[in-house]
Amino acid sequence: xxxxxxxxxxxxxxxxxxxxxxxxxxxxxxxxxxxxxxxxxxxxxxxxxxxxxxxxxxxxxxxxxxxxxxxxxxxxxxxxxxxxxxxxxxxxxxxxxxxxxxxxxxxxxxxxxxxxxxxxxxxxxxxxxxxxxxxxxxxxxxxxxxxxxxxxxxxxxxxxxxxxxxxxxxxxxxxxxxxxxxxxxxxxxxxxxxxxxxxxxxxxxxxxxxxxxxxxxxxxxxxxxxxxxxxxxxxxxxxxxxxxxxxxxxxxxxxxxxxxxxxxxx
Numbered sequence: 502x503x504x505x506x507x508x509x510x511x512x513x514x515x516x517x518x519x520x521x522x523x524x525x526x527x528x529x530x531x532x533x534x535x536x537x538x539x540x541x542x543x544x545x546x547x548x549x550x551x552x553x554x555x556x557x558x559x560x561x562x563x564x565x566x567x568x569x570x571x572x573x574x575x576x577x578x579x580x581x582x583x584x585x586x587x588x589x590x591x592x593x594x595x596x597x598x599x600x601x602x603x604x605x606x607x608x609x610x611x612x613x614x615x616x617x618x619x620x621x622x623x624x625x626x627x628x629x630x631x632x633x634x635x636x637x638x639x640x641x642x643x644x645x646x647x648x649x650x651x652x653x654x655x656x657x658x659x660x661x662x663x664x665x666x667x668x669x670x671x672x673x674x675x676x677x678x679x680x681x682x683x684x685x686x687x688x689x690x691x692x693x694x695x696x697x698x699x700x701x702x703x704x705x706x707x708x709x710x711x712x713x714x715x716x717x718x719x720x721x722x723x724x725x726x727x728x729x730x731x732x733x734x735x736x737x738x739x740x741x742x743x744x745x746x747x748x749x750x751x752x753x754x755x756x757x758x759x760x761x762x763x764x765x766x767x
Contacts, residue, residue: 523623527593538627542631542635546580547635550573550642565701571730576698582628583628583693585628587624587668588685591681592672592681594673595672595677599678617759621752624669628657645729649728650728651728652724653728656725656744659741660722663748663751666755670754673755673765696713719734724737724741
């Protein structure tokens with residue numbers, strides 16, 4: 502007697518179709534509303550640049566021997582990249598939890614690492630997309646030149662990945678959008694603004710310089726800026742190691758939360 506029930510498909514190794522579908526979904530989420538997720542951050546960054554160039558007298562000023570506007574542009578680009586990486590994962594997870602369709606991700610035969618990879622990849626792609634578009638637009642107004650392309654790529658990737666990971670952790674932890682807003686307002690924004698985005702930490706008192714050197718956002722922005730202007734306030738090697746360690750820690754935490762189903766399977 503033959504078995505009349507269809508046999509389920511056995512998936513060995515990586516579920517490539519499922520992983521690609523999740524990545525495609527995460528990328529489509531922000532591309533479908535590109536005016537909000539890509540164009541709006543570009544315009545916001547351009548407004549920041551205009552304010553510092555005109556209202557704060559940035560034209561004609563110098564920072565460490567180079568044009569202040571050339572110094573400012575990389576910090577603004579990195580700031581908008583990491584903020585959008587964080588927003589991509591955190592908003593996706595919170596929306597799925599609030600609407601109850603997180604089950605659409607949990608039900609398919611995807612491992613915890615595949616789910617993590619799908620969300621993190623979408624965050625990195627959004628961050629790099631926004632960063633690329635912002636760089637193109639700012640190049641019409643700012644003296645942007647590339648000093649070290651490997652440094653630009655490395656710090657852009659590590660920075661967007663770190664905030665994408667933080668967004669996964671925050672999105673899983675959060676029960677509503679107020680919680681995400683709290684993380685954004687009291688963690689992401691302060692650490693970004695106090696990391697040398699708009700200034701060199703050399704102008705700070707020694708105590709605040711030492712505090713800034715414990716901020717991973719400082720190394721993220723400082724290394725990215727080095728890729729453009731060839732100057733750094735910190736140590737590039739230390740920055741790379743610190744960002745790698747931060748990402749490893751956040752990946753482990755995000756994976757653990759997904760694996761155990763913390764706040765997503767109950």
